[in-house]
Amino acid sequence: MFPFSTQSKAAPSPDALAVNAKTPEAHPLDALTHGAFSAQTSGERMACIREWLATSPGSEQMQQVFKELSGKDKGAAKLLREKLDEIKRSKTQATIALEWADKAQALLALTKLNLADALAWQRDAAKAGAPLSKEPLAGLKAQLVERVRAIEDLQHRVQVQREAAVLLAQRIEVLSTKPWTDAQAAQDALAADVAHWQTEADALLADSNWNSVDLRFVPQLHDAQAQLQLVWQAFQDALALTIAAAQDVTAPLPKVPVWADELRLARGVPLEPVVTPAKPKVDPEIRAKATAYVAEVLAKLEHEMAQGHGKASAGAANALRQALKDNGRLIDDKLEAQAHAALVAAGELEGWQRWRADQLRDELVLKAEALLKRPDGQAIGGRKMQDQLRGLREQWKLTDQGGVPNHALWKRFDEACNEAHKVVEAWLEKMKAESAEHRAQRLALIEEVKAWAEANRVALDDDWKGFSRVLHQFGDRWREAGHIGEKMFAELQPLWKAAIDHAAEPLETLQKRSLELRHVMIDEARVLGAEAMLRIDAVKALQQRWQAEAHRVPIDRRHEQKLWDAFRKPIDDAFNRKTAEREKAQSALSERDRIVLDASKALQAANASGDAQAIRSAMSALEAALSGQRQAQAAVVAAGPAESNVTMVSPDAAAAPAAATEASEAAAGETASDAIAEVAPEPVKPVAPPKRVVAMRGDDRPGMRKEEPAAMGRGGKFGDRKDAGRPGSRDGGRDGGRDVRGPGRMDERGGPRGERSERPAYGERSDAPRLGDAAFRAQRDALEQAQFALRKLAAQAHGEALTHLLTAWETRDAALVPSVQELGSQVSPAARGGWVKVLSQPASGDAATALLRLEMAAEVPTPAEQLSARRMYQLQLLTKRNDPTPPQTWAQDAATVLASAFDASQVRRLQNVLKVLLKP
Secondary structure, three states: OOOOOOOOOOOOOHHHHHHHHOOOOOOOOOOOOOOOOOOOOHHHHHHHHHHHHOOOOOHHHHHHHHHHHOOOOHHHHHHHHHHHHHHHHHHHHHHHHHHHHHHHHHHHOOOOOOHHHHHHHHHHHHHHOOOOOOOOHHHHHHHHHHHHHHHHHHHHHHHHHHHHHHHHHHHHHHHOOOOHHHHHHOHHHHHHHHHHHHHHHHHHHHOOOHHHOOOOHHHHHHHHHHHHHHHHHHHHHHHHHHHHHHHOOOOOOOOOHHHHHHHHHHHOOOOOOOOOOOOOOOOHHHHHHHHHHHHHHHHHHHHHHHHOOHHHHHHHHHHHHHHHHHHHHHOOHHHHHHHHHHHHHHHHOHHHHHHHHHHHHHHHHHHHHOOOOOOOOOOOOHHHHHHHHHHHHHHHHHHHHOOOOOHHHHHHHHHHHHHHHHHHHHHHHHHHHHHHHHHHHHHHHHHHHHHHHHHOOOOHHHOHHHHHHHHHHHHHHHHOOOOOOHHHHHHHHHHHHHHHHHHOHHHHHHHHHHHHHHHHHHHHHHHHHHOOOOOHHHHHHHHHHHHHHHHHOOOOHHHHHHHHHHHHHHHHHHHHHHHHHHHHHHHOOOHHHHHHHHHHHHHHHHHHHOOHHHHHHHHHHHHHHHHOHHHHHHHHHHHOOOOOOOOOOOHHHHHHHHHHHHHHHHHHOOOOOOOOOOOOOOOOOOOOOOOOOOOOOOOOOOOOOOOOOOOOOOOHHHOOOOOOOOOOOOOOOOEOOEOOOOOOOEOOOOOEOOOOOOOOOHHHHOOOOOOOHHHHHHHHHHHHHHHHHHHHHHHHHHHHHHHHHHHHHHHOOHHHOOOHHHHOOOOOHHHHHHHHHHHHOOOOOOOHHHHHHHHHHHOOOOOHHHHHHHHHHHHHHHHOOOOOOOOOOHHHHHHHHHHOOOOHHHHHHHHHHHHHHOOO
16 A cells, blocks of 8 residues: 555645745835835825825936836826926926016116017017916016006006196187186186196106107107197287287287287277188088098008008008098098097007017118128128118118117118128229220220221122121120120110121121022022923022022021022922822822732732741742733733734833933923834734843952862962961961852842842843832832741741751751751752761761861851861861862761760850851
8 A cells, every 4th residue: 555645735835835935025116105016906006106296206216216117007107207297397487487587677677668578578478388477477577567557557647648738728729719808817727727737747757667658658748748838828928918908009909819809899999790601512422432432441451450460550550540631521420430449559559560670670680790790601792792781771661661760770780781881882893993994895896896897898808708707706795895884885885886887888788789689589489480391400590599699698597598488489389299290190000000019918918927938929929010921911811812903012112201201300300101102913023131140259260260169279378377267367267268158158139159049130120111109119118028038937947957956966866857948958868868877876986077177167166175176177178188178078077976976065066057057
């Protein structure tokens, strides 16, 4: 029996208990974050993080905890990220607050505070994200608001004082319509009120914020003060004069009408009746036009104000003021009140306009100062500097139109522009000197032209082209004489015109006569072109006269081209008419032309079929059609054997009209019809064809003919050259000076050399009627394509035969040797039989010498490694004068190679040789 353990399998082992007893190692940041890293759930970790963030930890500790916690719990790390972003924003806001606090303190330190700058500070600070609700910006904002309020209150008091002055002036004016005693009674009260107004005005001027008041309020207060003083002083003077006149009847009367009338009544002087002029009635149409005009100007002002266009608003406001001034008495009260309200609203924008205008002026000042301080170190040219300065000054003028001028900025701007203008002054001095020099050059050129004109009233050696060339050279020199001002150019241009016209007077007179002569020749060309029979000799003579006149007298190229077109048009029309008639005559195909065209189409179809036998048959048919055999056969069949009277055309009789036609066409350009001569009915004797003349190369002396083989020899002086037989050498691969080309060489006409081609000679074809253009071109194209197709088919057949022969050598299979027809005319049946015999037997023998002989026979190059062997063998052949040459034994040499073992290195050599020797 096996002992059983008393310990249960499910109970943990002592080692496992020891391992479980070990507590996990705590994270270094767990105690710092109140147990966030040891928490089991995300919610517990977020609670720990919130508890830890409530203790305001440092940013470095938060960065470290965020780095460790971001990969473990995104939710808890989000709390840290938000806290870090808040700290970052607070630091950024602190920096921004410090910056805008400095700007606010600078504004408060100004003795003259611009309301627009103060309002813009608050707006721009809010846009920049500055904490305006926190200190120190909150206190600075309150100070600026308080100062702005004080300035606005001061401006309001100015307006009140102005209205008070107006009211006081109205009270004084009203007293002038009442008895002078009432005015005398109210004098003391008015004097107190005027003194009080003056005290208030002096208080406004003594206020510390008076310098910050808008500039438009200062003249209002001064104007109101001056107006009130003027009215008060006039009232006092008029009242004193009235009191004096009341006490003394001899004293002068005051200028106040009511008071003067009152004194006249007291003195017993009758009053003159006052005639009140009748108020003219206004035409309703004029009133409607005035109302429409004011309403239009008002709408434009309101539109510009709504768009925020400061400069445009100022211009529209001025236009509305002028419209009210011109048409105020013609419009109703409602429209007038609306216009005044719009003008008040436009006036409130002037402060913003001045602030923006100052900004624009600062930019212009910086641009003007930067003209001489370019960062790239390159100087600006005078012309460019002048344009830039002009542009800057124009922009400054436009800025001044939209606001009150700033004299301090204007001084800086003007100084910078004046400093930059020194470059322009130097450039202008230089241009002035160059202009003076150019003026002197032009004057000298004018004098030179005058002197030349006096000395050359006629062209030297009747060379009027040279005369014209000199005038053109003078014109080129005038154009290239340098730049001058417009005023100076206007002064010199008439002098130059007079001088050059005087110099060109002889040529212009001659050109005038030449134009008359050319117009006469144009008329002659029209007469010649209109004639029924075009006279070629007269046309040539007229053209020669025209060319002589054109070479003698030069005229403007465009004018000359127009004259030439007018001259050649009637002649070209006549030739075109003649050509059209000739083409029309040729368009009617003769019977022979139609037969040739049919044969050409048949040959084209045979060419497309790719059948060599069909192509040759079609070529023979076309040759027969060209030689006129089909026409003769057709005539015989149509006439029949029983017909006794036959009308025929002899070759001589047919050739005569054709020759006459060609002669007449060459002389007078006419087309003559062929004449047909009738001969006697007796049978016509056949005319013997002319003897063919075949051109042959070489010497025709006895013993030097091609058919007689030359005697074997050393080849003369160069027989022993080391490069004999080398491709490209003088002997061209000939063996001992003998012609080793062998059969298969083609002559210039595509046939075998030394053999006559089957193509009829020219003399045999000359008796046939002349073909039309369409038939001639069709048969020529068909024959060319047929020859090309035959050559292509022959090359394909030759390549296939050569491939089969090489395959038979490789496999030693005589059945694969091509037939005699496939091998071509250069291989005889005996030679093919020898090849079949050697391929039927086992391989034996060496093919090195046979390959050398084959390469000599075919005149193909030998590989470089076999070149020495070929030269040595050529030397051996020189000692064997009576042995057959390689061109004579190439078939046997080929059999020797085929009898040897197949060698892949020799296949290419044999292929190159047979490619030439088997070629038909």
